[in-house]
Each structure stands twice: as C-alpha cells, then as structure tokens.
Amino acid sequence: MSAAGNISTQSFVVWENAFSPQELDAIVAYGDRLRLEKASVIYEPGQGGGKDPVRITRTAWFPRVAETAWIYERLERIALALNQQVYHYDLVGFSDPLQYTVYQDDEGGFFDWHADQLEAPMPRKLSFSLQLSEAGSYEGCDLEIFGGSTRAPVAAPRERGIMVAFPSYVMHRVTPVTRGTRKALVFWAAGPRFR
Amino acid sequence: MQHDPHAYLTPFVVWENAFTPQELDAIVTLGDRLRLEKAVLVYGEGGSTTDDPSRITRTAWMGRAAETAWLYERMERVIRAVNQQVYRFDLTGFSDLFQYTVYHGEEGGHFDWHVDQIRQPAHRKLSASLQLSDPGSYEGCDLEIQGGVKPVAAPRTRGALVVFPAYVLHRVTPIRAGTRKALVVWAAGPPFR
Numbered sequence: 124m125s126a127a128g129n130i131s132t133q134s135f136v137v138w139e140n141a142f143s144p145q146e147l148d149a150i151v152a153y154g155d156r157l158r159l160e161k162a163s164v165i166y167e168p169g170q171g172g173g174k175d176p177v178r179i180t181r182t183a184w185f186p187r188v189a190e191t192a193w194i195y196e197r198l199e200r201i202a203l204a205l206n207q208q209v210y211h212y213d214l215v216g217f218s219d220p221l222q223y224t225v226y227q228d229d230e231g232g233f234f235d236w237h238a239d240q241l242e243a244p245m246p247r248k249l250s251f252s253l254q255l256s257e258a259g260s261y262e263g264c265d266l267e268i269f270g271g272s273t274r275a276p277v278a279a280p281r282e283r284g285i286m287v288a289f290p291s292y293v294m295h296r297v298t299p300v301t302r303g304t305r306k307a308l309v310f311w312a313a314g315p316r317f318r
Numbered sequence: 319m320q321h322d323p324h325a326y327l328t329p330f331v332v333w334e335n336a337f338t339p340q341e342l343d344a345i346v347t348l349g350d351r352l353r354l355e356k357a358v359l360v361y362g363e364g365g366s367t368t369d370d371p372s373r374i375t376r377t378a379w380m381g382r383a384a385e386t387a388w389l390y391e392r393m394e395r396v397i398r399a400v401n402q403q404v405y406r407f408d409l410t411g412f413s414d415l416f417q418y419t420v421y422h423g424e425e426g427g428h429f430d431w432h433v434d435q436i437r438q439p440a441h442r443k444l445s446a447s448l449q450l451s452d453p454g455s456y457e458g459c460d461l462e463i464q465g466g467v468k469p470v471a472a473p474r475t476r477g478a479l480v481v482f483p484a485y486v487l488h489r490v491t492p493i494r495a496g497t498r499k500a501l502v503v504w505a506a507g508p509p510f511r
C-alpha cells in the first residue's frame with residue numbers, strides 16, 4: 124500500500140497491485156457481458172439537481188455468484204486491511220453489489236461533484252474505485268477528490284489496477300471523458316453511522 | 319428542532335435564537351477589543367503556512383475567561399443539543415478557542431472552498447458559525463455549504479448558528495460592501511469510526 128505519509132492531510136489512499144493484469148482482464152470481460160444501463164443519480168428534490176444532468180455513465184451490478192466470488196473475496200480482504208491500517212471504521216460489509224462503471228466519449232460520460240453517503244440503516248462509509256482501463260486509452264475522465272487539507276481537488280492516479288479509497292462523505296467527481304472509454308469497478312463499505 | 323434520523327445528511331443544521339440581540343452585541347464588543355490578525359492557513363504535510371490568497375480574513379481567538387464563561391457555556395449547551403438530536407458524534411469538547419472572524423469589504427474578504435477536518439490540536443468533527451452581523455449591513459460574504467450537487471447558502475440572519483460536520487466542504491464568498499462578523503467554533507472528539 125502506498126498510503127505513505129500522514130493521512131490526515133490526504134483526501135484518499137491508494138492500493139496497488141490488488142489484481143494481476145490477467146485478473147483485471149477477467150473483471151472487464153465479466154463486466155462487458157452484463158447489460159449496461161444508463162446510471163441514474165438519486166438526489167432529493169430541491170437540492171439543486173434540477174434539469175442539469177449530474178451523471179452520464181453506464182453501469183451494471185456484479186452479483187455475488189460462483190464466477191465472481193474470487194473478486195468479492197479479494198476486495199473484501201483489501202478493504203478490511205486498508206480499514207485496519209488507515210481508517211479504523213466500524214464496518215459490516217459492502218453496501219451494494221460491486222458496480223461496473225463505463226464512461227464513453229460518444230456520450231460525454233462524466234459524474235459531477237457528489238458524496239456517496241446515503242440514507243440507510245448501515246450507511247456507506249468508505250468508497251473504493253478500481254481503475255480497469257489503461258491510462259493512455261482515454262483522455263479526461265479523471266477521478267478528482269476534494270477533501271483532507273488540500274486547497275483544491277486532487278486527481279487520483281490513472282494507472283490500471285490502482286485502487287483508490289476515501290471516506291464516503293468526501294466530495295468527488297469524474298471529469299468528462301474526451302476520448303476513448305474508461306472502465307472502473309466501484310464499491311462501498313458500510314457500517315453503523317459515524318460517531 | 320424535531321428529531322430526524324436522516325438529518326445528518328442535510329448540508330447543515332440551523333439553530334436560531336441561541337443568543338439575545340444584547341448578548342450578540344456583547345460578543346461583538348468582546349471581539350472588537352481583541353487584536354485582529356490576518357488569518358493564516360495551515361495545511362500540507364509539514365503544516366506549512368503561507369500567505370494564501372484563498373483566504374482574506376481578520377481573526378482573533380477568544381479564550382475561556384471570566385468574561386467569556388457565559389458564552390462558552392451557552393455554546394456548549396447548544397452544540398451538545400444539536401449533536402444529540404442530529405449527529406450523535408462522540409464529542410469531548412471544543413478543539414480550539416473560539417475564533418472571532420471579520421470579513422472587510424475594503425479588503426475583499428473571503429475564504430475559498432475547504433474543509434475544517436484537521437487533527438491538530440484535536441480532531442475536529444463539528445463546525446459551527448454564529449452570524450454576528452445584520453444581513454443588511456454587508457453584501458456578498460455568504461457562507462456556502464456543499465451538501466449535495468449544488469452549494470447551499472446558509473441563512474444570514476443575525477444570531478443564527480449554522481452547524482455542519484467538519485468534513486463538509488464550505489466557503490465564504492467575497493464580501494462586496496460592509497463588514498461581516500462571525501464567531502466560529504469546532505467540537506472535537508475521537509476520530510470517526
């Protein structure tokens with residue numbers, strides 16, 4: 124893990140080499156077989172969502188089945204280790220199935236500033252994003268994170284296989300993809316409300 | 319204030335009438351007697367400080383003394399009540415002395431987007447800002463809080479105490495005329511878990 128330094132000043136931590144290139148290929152192959160739907164974003168009325176789209180993404184959910192068990196197990200192990208080393212949150216498991224996310228240049232894929240906390244008995248507390256595309260295969264589409272004691276948003280690393288984690292209350296966005304396609308696997312760890 | 323199990327996800331909570339107009343006058347009098355300094359930002363790994371253009375504010379620290387004991391006690395009571403009803407964070411007290419903050423029109427006072435969640439000297443978990451100036455006495459200088467997709471401006475009402483988790487992004491937009499005064503306090507506790 125390259126979560127070097129004082130994490131109190133960082134808005135996210137990075138985990139490298141969670142999967143081999145072959146395993147990343149397998150994740151993409153599985154995701155590409157699923158039916159991708161246009162992602163909708165749930166915001167309370169009056170929160171300013173209005174008519175402006177805040178998100179253009181294709182997503183699909185990875186069910187936990189025999190074929191995906193190894194992905195779930197690996198991610199669970201990493202999420203736990205990272206939480207033990209850095210965040211020390213009370214967690215009970217993933218909040219949702221793993222979300223396979225595709226940003227396409229032909230539809231101008233992006234996701235505006237938001238936080239991932241949702242109303243739930245066991246709310247999302249940690250957010251994770253695994254980079255599945257080669258950094259050079261697309262332009263734009265940076266995951267930008269604004270938290271910690273940085274004065275401005277910071278772009279997450281783009282290298283394929285990098286996993287980024289941050290508290291779910293942290294504001295983040297994905298800038299518009301201007302060329303190519305970016306794929307990512309996104310998931311959240313949940314637990315009792317922060318205290 | 320009604321208890322709402324999901325209120326902790328709203329951008330901020332407002333508590334009105336925590337202080338009478340006379341008490342607000344007394345806070346301003348106490349603050350104006352202090353030596354106001356140009357605020358300096360501390361950030362980065364080494365806690366480096368710079369003359370950062372992202373913040374132009376005059377501040378002074380208002381310590382707990384015989385003269386301010388009533389103010390500390392009241393603030394403690396209100397923050398505790400807000401926390402019990404909405405956030406239910408583990409809190410141990412205030413992270414710092416109270417910060418008296420003045421934005422001057424002639425200096426173009428403002429404070430860009432930031433979060434308050436620093437861990438020194440204590441882990442800040444709740445931020446609170448008490449409006450000390452009449453809304454008509456200044457232009458601009460809105461406290462904006464980024465709770466959802468779009469920032470939301472906090473009420474300008476004199477005496478309104480605006481409370482939000484210290485990890486929430488917020489800013490103070492540039493002041494165009496007049497002077498805005500506020501008292502800013504932070505409640506601290508063990509790290510979130």
